[in-house]
Amino acid sequence: MPASSPQQITLLGATGSIGANTLDVVSRHPERYSVFALTAHREAARLAELCLRFSPRYAVMADVDAAKELRGLLQAGRCATTVLEGKQALCDVACAPETDVVMAAIVGAAGLEPTLAAVTAGKKVLLANKEALVMSGQLFMDAVQKSGCCLYPIDSEHNAVFQSLPWNFQRCPEAGGVRRILLTASGGPFRNTPPEKLETVTPEEACAHPVWSMGRKISVDSATMMNKGLEVIEAHWLFGVPPGQIEVVIHPQGIVHSMVDYIDGSVLAQLGNPDMRIPIANALAWPERIDSGVDALDLFDIAMLNFERPDFGRFPCLPLAYQALEVGGSTPAALNAANEEAVEAFLEGRLGFCRIADVIAATLERAGWEGAETLEAVLEVDARARGFAREEIRKRGAA
Ligand code: NAD
Ligand code: MG
Numbered sequence: 001m002p003a004s005s006p007q008q009i010t011l012l013g014a015t016g017s018i019g020a021n022t023l024d025v026v027s028r029h030p031e032r033y034s035v036f037a038l039t040a041h042r043e044a045a046r047l048a049e050l051c052l053r054f055s056p057r058y059a060v061m062a063d064v065d066a067a068k069e070l071r072g073l074l075q076a077g078r079c080a081t082t083v084l085e086g087k088q089a090l091c092d093v094a095c096a097p098e099t100d101v102v103m104a105a106i107v108g109a110a111g112l113e114p115t116l117a118a119v120t121a122g123k124k125v126l127l128a129n130k131e132a133l134v135m136s137g138q139l140f141m142d143a144v145q146k147s148g149c150c151l152y153p154i155d156s157e158h159n160a161v162f163q164s165l166p167w168n169f170q171r172c173p174e175a176g177g178v179r180r181i182l183l184t185a186s187g188g189p190f191r192n193t194p195p196e197k198l199e200t201v202t203p204e205e206a207c208a209h210p211v212w213s214m215g216r217k218i219s220v221d222s223a224t225m226m227n228k229g230l231e232v233i234e235a236h237w238l239f240g241v242p243p244g245q246i247e248v249v250i251h252p253q254g255i256v257h258s259m260v261d262y263i264d265g266s267v268l269a270q271l272g273n274p275d276m277r278i279p280i281a282n283a284l285a286w287p288e289r290i291d292s293g294v295d296a297l298d299l300f301d302i303a304m305l306n307f308e309r310p311d312f313g314r315f316p317c318l319p320l321a322y323q324a325l326e327v328g329g330s331t332p333a334a335l336n337a338a339n340e341e342a343v344e345a346f347l348e349g350r351l352g353f354c355r356i357a358d359v360i361a362a363t364l365e366r367a368g369w370e371g372a373e374t375l376e377a378v379l380e381v382d383a384r385a386r387g388f389a390r391e392e393i394r395k396r397g398a399a
Pocket of ligand 2: 156
């Protein structure tokens with residue numbers, strides 16, 4: 001048990017799937033971790049429950065009306081948590097002097113500014129919000145380098161790679177003897193669906209992931225395999241590995257969370273049950289190990305591990321993401337923006353599943369290339385690409 005006082009955690013995106021898993025791990029180790037701030041978008045009732053349970057110093061609602069509702073609920077529950085509101089407050093709690101650790105678990109581009117604020121302030125940052133890194137790659141990693149912040153991947157694949165790399169790995173594959181990163185992917189719910197049936201799949205079918213239980217946006221990303229595309233870009237920035245040395249491997253069981261292939265022929269992998277509490281506990285306690293609440297892996301029960309090559313024709317979002325990474329500059333930000341708009345339209349029944357990739361491809365064609373070296377430039381690219389994507393969505397309409 002650590003002798004020092006508990007680390008203060010700011011949890012961005014507390015009401016989501018990663019938020020719930022983080023609080024589960026944290027609540028197992030009150031001597032190590034204490035909750036300083038919890039944030040959410042609009043889910044006032046859920047955040048109120050969490051405030052009553054974890055008594056954070058601050059609760060932030062991005063939405064102003066939801067903040068009012070939360071204040072009312074907390075007063076009624078005699079909870080001393082101070083409620084703040086709006087985007088700036090998300091950044092403020094992320095870089096507050098009392099915050100030791102920031103879990104970046106907001107979904108999508110909305111997480112970019114608070115996550116960057118935490119990085120710039122030199123906090124220990126646990127990164128689940130892959131979209132933030134995809135949008136701002138170089139800018140984000142420069143900020144990490146400049147502040148000396150410790151950045152830990154929460155995405156299970158990247159956490160597996162992190163665990164399989166040498167402890168002193170410096171984002172230089174040659175120096176580390178790394179030949180390839182092998183990112184595993186379950187293949188999602190439509191791995192074996194006949195292509196003609198993909199045209200009419202519903203949001204409910206897309207969100208019914210065979211292995212992981214997650215938020216709706218990442219679930220659709222898993223069904224299109226854009227999630228793996230975003231993860232290829234994420235791996236490039238986190239580990240400094242060129243796109244040609246990052247390979248996607250379909251592994252339906254979701255037990256091998258990813259691998260590192262070394263030049264001597266050794267392949268190191270991290271295995272475990274598919275439960276996000278494993279990477280969360282790993283990142284929280286690194287280099288120590290703590291109980292995550294996850295059952296021991298039963299290899300006899302699993303019995304078989306299968307690996308397949310991904311089908312780029314069936315999953316066109318995957319090659320689109322590789323291309324965006326190769327082109328670089330503003331293109332990954334435009335890819336992410338178009339994807340967020342298309343996924344939202346699909347979830348709301350305004351766009352067919354197979355049109356998601358079409359909207360992204362058309363948006364990238366219109367968006368062009370630029371440097372995107374500042375936060376303002378990245379946000380501008382994001383806004384412009386969303387405008388193009390909305391037009392492309394309207395053109396294509398519902399399925
Ligand atoms: P989720 O939809 O379950 O939760 C999202 C959280 O973000 C909620 O707390 C919500 O209130 C908050 N949020 C949404 N929009 C916001 C806005 N505009 N402003 C402020 N807050 C906002 O999502 P999730 O599944 O927990 O995923 C969170 C992030 O973690 C995503 O980037 C996802 O790709 C990544 N991730 C998730 C998993 C998983 O197992 N769920 C695995 C790997 C990576
Ligand atoms: Mg992942």
